[in-house]
Amino acid sequence: MAVYTDVNEEQLSAFLTEYDVGTLLSYKGIAEGVENSNFLLRTTKATLILTLYEKRVNRDDLPFFIGLMDHLAAKGLNCPLPIQRRDGGHLGELAGRPAAMVSFLDGSWLRKPRAEHCREVGRAMAAMHVAGSDFPIRRANALTMPNWRPLWQSSRARADEVLPGLRDEIDRELEILEAGWPKDLPEGVIHADLFPDNVFFIEDRLSGLIDFYFACNDYLAYDVAIGLNAWCFEKDGSFNHTKGMALINGYTSVRKLESAEAQALPLLARGAALRFFLTRLHDWLTTPEGAMVVKKDPLEYLQKLRFHGQIVSSSEYGHRNEENLS
Amino acid sequence: MAVYTDVNEEQLSAFLTEYDVGTLLSYKGIAEGVENSNFLLRTTKATLILTLYEKRVNRDDLPFFIGLMDHLAAKGLNCPLPIQRRDGGHLGELAGRPAAMVSFLDGSWLRKPRAEHCREVGRAMAAMHVAGSDFPIRRANALTMPNWRPLWQSSRARADEVLPGLRDEIDRELEILEAGWPKDLPEGVIHADLFPDNVFFIEDRLSGLIDFYFACNDYLAYDVAIGLNAWCFEKDGSFNHTKGMALINGYTSVRKLESAEAQALPLLARGAALRFFLTRLHDWLTTPEGAMVVKKDPLEYLQKLRFHGQIVSSSEYGHRNEENLS
Numbered sequence: 001m002a003v004y005t006d007v008n009e010e011q012l013s014a015f016l017t018e019y020d021v022g023t024l025l026s027y028k029g030i031a032e033g034v035e036n037s038n039f040l041l042r043t044t045k046a047t048l049i050l051t052l053y054e055k056r057v058n059r060d061d062l063p064f065f066i067g068l069m070d071h072l073a074a075k076g077l078n079c080p081l082p083i084q085r086r087d088g089g090h091l092g093e094l095a096g097r098p099a100a101m102v103s104f105l106d107g108s109w110l111r112k113p114r115a116e117h118c119r120e121v122g123r124a125m126a127a128m129h130v131a132g133s134d135f136p137i138r139r140a141n142a143l144t145m146p147n148w149r150p151l152w153q154s155s156r157a158r159a160d161e162v163l164p165g166l167r168d169e170i171d172r173e174l175e176i177l178e179a180g181w182p183k184d185l186p187e188g189v190i191h192a193d194l195f196p197d198n199v200f201f202i203e204d205r206l207s208g209l210i211d212f213y214f215a216c217n218d219y220l221a222y223d224v225a226i227g228l229n230a231w232c233f234e235k236d237g238s239f240n241h242t243k244g245m246a247l248i249n250g251y252t253s254v255r256k257l258e259s260a261e262a263q264a265l266p267l268l269a270r271g272a273a274l275r276f277f278l279t280r281l282h283d284w285l286t287t288p289e290g291a292m293v294v295k296k297d298p299l300e301y302l303q304k305l306r307f308h309g310q311i312v313s314s315s316e317y318g319h320r321n322e323e324n325l326s
Numbered sequence: 327m328a329v330y331t332d333v334n335e336e337q338l339s340a341f342l343t344e345y346d347v348g349t350l351l352s353y354k355g356i357a358e359g360v361e362n363s364n365f366l367l368r369t370t371k372a373t374l375i376l377t378l379y380e381k382r383v384n385r386d387d388l389p390f391f392i393g394l395m396d397h398l399a400a401k402g403l404n405c406p407l408p409i410q411r412r413d414g415g416h417l418g419e420l421a422g423r424p425a426a427m428v429s430f431l432d433g434s435w436l437r438k439p440r441a442e443h444c445r446e447v448g449r450a451m452a453a454m455h456v457a458g459s460d461f462p463i464r465r466a467n468a469l470t471m472p473n474w475r476p477l478w479q480s481s482r483a484r485a486d487e488v489l490p491g492l493r494d495e496i497d498r499e500l501e502i503l504e505a506g507w508p509k510d511l512p513e514g515v516i517h518a519d520l521f522p523d524n525v526f527f528i529e530d531r532l533s534g535l536i537d538f539y540f541a542c543n544d545y546l547a548y549d550v551a552i553g554l555n556a557w558c559f560e561k562d563g564s565f566n567h568t569k570g571m572a573l574i575n576g577y578t579s580v581r582k583l584e585s586a587e588a589q590a591l592p593l594l595a596r597g598a599a600l601r602f603f604l605t606r607l608h609d610w611l612t613t614p615e616g617a618m619v620v621k622k623d624p625l626e627y628l629q630k631l632r633f634h635g636q637i638v639s640s641s642e643y644g645h646r647n648e649e650n651l652s
Contacts, residue, residue, distance in 0.1 A: 007437075008436075009436055010438060023528075024434070025528055026433050028358060030356055032354060040356075040366065042432060108352050110334075111333075
């Protein structure tokens, strides 16, 4: 599932001589991560994750991703720490791929998160936003509002194959979102993919965030909107208000949402739902039958999109502003 | 690739209370093993492999497999040690599957084994044969000579789709093997699947054998014959005599081959090649396009089958009997 490129012992031994990590004891491909090849390594000195960056990752973005993890870890955020090479850099080459190693983070992702976990996720997301505020490299979000129309064009003609009427519905959604998308909200480094499989817990304690390979500069509140989509819906498609409240309260306990951010939240959440709908629809229509990838159903996000379209105030997600609280 | 059944944190926590292994720190699906779902677990006390047995494994065989690992580990062989439950057993149930945990074994399998590694494999195989000699449970080999004809019948009609003339060629092979298969060689517990991915090394030192899920009672020399097929051919299909010699010498340094075993080796190796040819051919013809499994080319084993058909003496594999040495 997540080993696209295998590595032989000669290649790996040569690669490891570039680092001060001791001698190799074992390496195993791990069945997590969708974009890259990941191995769990044990050496005489450490337990590490080795990542080989596959084609879908732009090589020019690697200094941003790796630099960001380094920056956040230095600020005390629990995230993988890139291992420094003997030459001072963090990026090497292995089996013809750019490759890096990061520290192994204990914890597992939750298959069945509860509201208390959503609160922890909100807190950790806000802590990441604060810690990332002085990160000097910038990376534009390649999957935000201006990118949706070209993405939609690649699937639009075949959309009604997936669901009759889908083409017209998404046409309308896109117009609404383009017209109303906020122009001036607080920006910063966002994770942009903080789904349950990217957040580790040990028992009920959040132990770390992983997979920063969609991180970018965008509206901070857009990350919260992604979080609402990723954490607060049940399997049957219903929105869990208790979880929404927990995630937002967790977030605002670390970083307050400005009133413009709170006001924009329904539209941001609607946009986030469209973003995941569009990439899933694209993958759904273009992934050949039989590829060794689990196709994710785009219609899950159509349902979320429709839900957000009915929301008029962030209080419906569980947000409480100062006045409500007093 | 090798996580057919996912496990959630509630199921896993409940399962772990049956063991004295401490608290869960992390679990990750690992991309190894073809038949079962495997997870690497870290707890506050240990690093473990958790296996969920999928449908292809017969539940009635599990006491043999788990008992064998326990027996071999107790005899000092480096192999996974099944972890005992609080109730004294080794087998539990998780996510609707029979499940067991074994100790984590350091080491990695070699993508590019050399002759020196083949020698180590021969030694370890013989040590396993010796250590298994007093294991009390028996399991018949379900993939040895009498089973080949029914297996062949399931593919025979479509064989010429894979290669014209294949049907007639395998018909002849099967007749030769059925007529000449030895009737009275030393028997014992064999691994029956000791391919490179089931043997771990740390640098050039063999650190352990894994995956005993084809182990059974059969001719000991048949395991050597499987080893010759698994370790001593190059990617271009040529037989590496130096590796053959190393594997056999490694084996006989621990357990001598009787002259009847040595004499039978070419036919046993031919049979072993047919056995892997037939299962691969069956999978090739029955695995639906697009299943999340890498299909292995049966023709690799046709080439090996033809090679062994030309061999008249075990000395051609590198075996030296006492007289040769003196």
